[in-house]
Amino acid sequence: MKKRVRAILAFLLSIAEGAGYAQQRFPRPEFESGYVQPAPELPAPRWLPLEYLDILVLVVVLLLASRFIFRKRSRKAILWLSVFSLGYFGFYRLGCICAIGSIQNVALALFHPEYAIPLTALAFFVIPLAFTLFHGRTFCAVACPLGAMQDLLVARPVKLSPGVSKALGFIPYLYLGMAVLFAATGTEFIICRYDPYVGIFRLDAGFIMVLLGIGFLLLGLFVARPYCRFLCPYGVILGWMSRFSKRHLSITPAECIDCRLCAKSCPFDAIEPPAPAQPLESRESNVRRLLVYAGLLPILVVAGGYLGSRAHVLLSNAHPDVRLAELLATHPEVKDDPDNLDVQAFLSSGKTTEELAEAARAKRNEFYRGAMILGAFMGLVAGMMLINQVIFRRREDYEPNKSNCFSCGRCMDYCPVGKEPWTA
């Protein structure tokens, strides 16, 4: 009983002193029964050297990929290597860390002085790009767990018309631009949030993401690698690198015999048939079109920038500060809504509405610049796509499109050259 009185007294005293220190409301008792206080269980995070092991695994996988593609020319080896990556980076590492998401870490690091990027994230961004610059998109074939999963599920690929492919191919650029904009403004990481496959690796996700994941898997049965071709923002950068890569997978080990087997084997429509020696239309009209498109390019860039700047208000509403400031300005009555957690947390934080509005305005200005650059970038992409329509490249053989080819090696398997039964 005495102790209880003492505790209450101490409580009253602490209030009387006006210490107001919530933690010390009830002092820690002095136990007489020899009670030993337990320590809270605080398990350590993943061991740091294991993070560096991930980088090592990535490099080894990419080195092996180059070997399998250029020396062994074996689809089987590539397939098994991709299964390993699916297991390691997908189901063991649960899709985090991944090169696609690392775009956002790099963007955040470049624009936010207080964010320090982990070396592993930077390595996962740079290493696949460097490899692609030399050997094509081998990363997509063997190291990316998302790619590996989709590649395994290609069942009945349908051929998409080139127009549809080109139009859908615009989406990754937009996704890349938005991801960089949102990451650079510190808004959110949309690539990670809307990754349809990470829920499958974790066997746990929200309802919408489960639907999206299953939807993509089903779609992937018929449209091969739907995420890689029509969404992946990292694929855009890899495509740029691959287009100018020093070496690239070659379909045939020797002379192409124009048998068309490879073009049929490619589920991604990435193999281009031989092009005639002359463009279909006359050279003059081709040059005229090129000039028109080249003239159109700056107009598209300016128009894109203008449209982007018009969209900045809409885009900036993705930022929580802007959204909250907007809500408080338009619906001041939410201050009395006890269920609105964001508003209540803001009110109890002691910040004034003016401070919040000021922060939101600064953020919106960031978005104004960012959205303008994003729009201009999209204009540039559209212009370059037009120009690519008229740039004529002569091809004598069936060749992979260097920027779209994932180096999966199916075509090598199908190429009959050097596999004649009488030579075996």
Add this chain to the structure above:
Amino acid sequence: MGKDKIYNRRDFLESGMRLSLALAVGAVGGMAIGKATTEDWVWQIDPFACTQCGRCADECVLSPSAVKCVHAFDLCGYCDLCGGYLIPGANEISTGAENQLCPTSAIQRKYIEDPYFEYIINEELCIGCAKCVKGCASFGNGSLHLQIKHSLCKNCNECSIARLCPSDAIKRVPASSPYLVKGGFVEPAGS
């Protein structure tokens, strides 16, 4: 024929582009490496910024959440009438389920000596709803508080709870000091 190694205009343009792309990647990587750390980062809740809104239970990519209640025993008053254990206006001070604040009965109450009781969190049952944290902060010492358990956390690139935390209480902390447990971790000055 195509086999002849003639260094033509197209090859020149291609290697030029390759060089510029390599320089671009190098520049981006170089700018970023100036801000890189060899340290890894993990997510953790600042217990002094937490407003016990309850989103940690719902917004984690894991179900149940990787956020669990941690008991900072250093600060506990070992009260009989525990604001974190009992619902306000409980019928009696007992371990009866109807008297417990915790929706999953994850807090174990153990008699030590008169009039003190020890409260231990059963991590298996805890869902990180922060109901006890709110009770303890309102009526007690605030020794119960939420932490992200790194044995469970997948360390997502962007924590999905952090994105929605109304008080921005979840931040990246160095993996070498991955917990912000009250007692050891004190409130930063000026906040």
